[in-house]
Amino acid sequence: MEYIFSDRVSNLKPSAIREIFKYAADPEVISLSAGNPSPDAFPAKEIAEISADILKKNPIAALQYSVTEGYTPLRNRLKTYLKSKYNIGSENDSILITSGAQQIMDLASKSLINEHDVVICEAPSFIGSLNTFRSYNCRLRGVPVESDGMNMDELENALKTEENVKLIYTIPNFQNPSGVTMSFEKRKKLYELAKKYGVLIIEDNPYGDLRYTGEDIPAIKSLDTDNIVIYAGSFSKTIAPGLRVAFAVAPNPVFQKMVVCKQGQDVHTNIWSQIVVDEFMARYDYEEHLERLRRIYSKKADYMSYLLDAHLPPQMSYNKIEGGLFTVCTLPDGIDMQEFCRELVKRKVCVVPGNTFLTDENEPCNNFRINFSTPTDEQLKKGIKVIGELAKEMIK
């Protein structure tokens, strides 16, 4: 049998990061390539407690089919929570519970993108989302990320020159991979540009609650008087990714199409885990829980910064860590980044080459992403030391 695949997937490749994970699975390898939350961060005891209660008191609710939109008490809770804490959501929005935030990218793409349409994204950006957009056979147009977010002139230029732009995709807080946060000025500008050119925004915010220093910046969605922003939130970094529970706050007409697409995709998200998340927010002090996560991660972030300062040669730089799980290290010109990363693997340290996150991975790129949430302190110490040593050797 000769299999003929659809046009949209025939050039689609597995996520390069997931390929790197194959090296990282070697127990001798120190992986700074993951994006996993720290195992310390999971409220495992609380989840066990809640789950036992649910299965005792009302097992049928947790085990039977449920509605596509999501568990109603959780949707109502999020509505109040997001409005009061972040001024997110209005009468013109609805909340959809999804199977991870990845599904929000898929449902929004499926609802909105025709083949050969254009999606504008940050360059670099999260490869998982880029691959989802690609899987609908659209074209990606990258806009360079600066230390305060997307270059706005380049964004306007893209909106002016590209035809059939359907979406602008942004991760405004502690962006993956760069760690960069978009300034409030730029958020307002991005919103105005999207409005002017009649393009929807996807605001992907998995890391927003993980700020370790500085002040929170209002979400783009909080500016959304024109109903042009699809906001993506997730419990993967704040409760547990294995549960696959996330949520979209989307303008009602977009929400309705996403619901129809979700019906055809997985009918509804695992209802047991939805109830667990709802009960977790109800029974425990969620703000104190987030504070605990920030304590765990800011300690790790500080240690990572300390190690980078101690070991990197002066010709290298890295993005200051204000929150999230990642930063990016930049090599000096003249050092081949791909070769650097390959050599690191030989020395049993795994990072993610920066070109992985570009819309065209053949573009020149001299940086790589490192994660500090998953490795132990010991692993961080060894890993960064090896990176520093190799850099010094190669720079000479």
Place this chain on the structure above:
Amino acid sequence: MEYIFSDRVSNLKPSAIREIFKYAADPEVISLSAGNPSPDAFPAKEIAEISADILKKNPIAALQYSVTEGYTPLRNRLKTYLKSKYNIGSENDSILITSGAQQIMDLASKSLINEHDVVICEAPSFIGSLNTFRSYNCRLRGVPVESDGMNMDELENALKTEENVKLIYTIPNFQNPSGVTMSFEKRKKLYELAKKYGVLIIEDNPYGDLRYTGEDIPAIKSLDTDNIVIYAGSFSKTIAPGLRVAFAVAPNPVFQKMVVCKQGQDVHTNIWSQIVVDEFMARYDYEEHLERLRRIYSKKADYMSYLLDAHLPPQMSYNKIEGGLFTVCTLPDGIDMQEFCRELVKRKVCVVPGNTFLTDENEPCNNFRINFSTPTDEQLKKGIKVIGELAKEMIK
């Protein structure tokens, strides 16, 4: 903002069944419209026990990110189980764990169907799958279902005359909605035709373990020496649908594309529930569990048949129930089925109009689907009585 949706979803409607559920939610209404497993059938105590153990012994495995392909022990267990019990799977296949079998339809469609391609399906067929195919903007071609499955002449005719047929979709056991089972002769014929015309088959088998009478018939996948069958199995009817755990057995190249699509859709299926399913099969006698389910449902099926025999007027017929969760009742010519169903709702009984399951729901149709797994015996008794009374009134 004027929202412009993609071509593929602009004509997509929410599942008509899910719309009917709105009436069915009225506690005074007797719903024979659902497809839910009986609450008695859930092994809630066992799930609670297993879940408590997992979260105690190895919570991180259940809460952390996992691999897209699915939980390795469950994939290995299914490989052995399916091979030994049903002769399903070979070296040329791989098993993918999915978030419900609905996701198998989505991933297969996404991987294989270009816009305007043709999917051949049974007429009638499961609306959830039909809507998923529609969501990739393909055209559906229905082949009439007879008492022993698809009409094979019509199938060959469709394969001969349609261009760009990519898939044949069939539910060979206790088909939804008709309850019909495809004979072994027809399974072999369908396989030969698919092979001859170079078309892949999706064999959707959510009800295969729920046979109450007669002998099991080998799966089409068990004939698959040419690697042309994507087999879809599910734990929704045999353990619990709320967990959203199902599995595809697909030819390796198709499996690989489906994995890439799943990465972009939900990264992986809720891992906690995957471990629960694996442990359930490991710790308990799964065959005895299935036997228990068959005892529960065959009692309900017998009662339903008894009630239909007692209450339906002689001008009406229904498909004999051999397994699964549904049957279809046919009204005599001259009775408007839509009017019949609307009048039933006024009398607080909900069924699903048969045209819902057709590729073109405007085609003439004089039957409706009824379910016996969800309602209580009391509800079944009342509901079928009302159906009989109304039919007698309308036939006069």
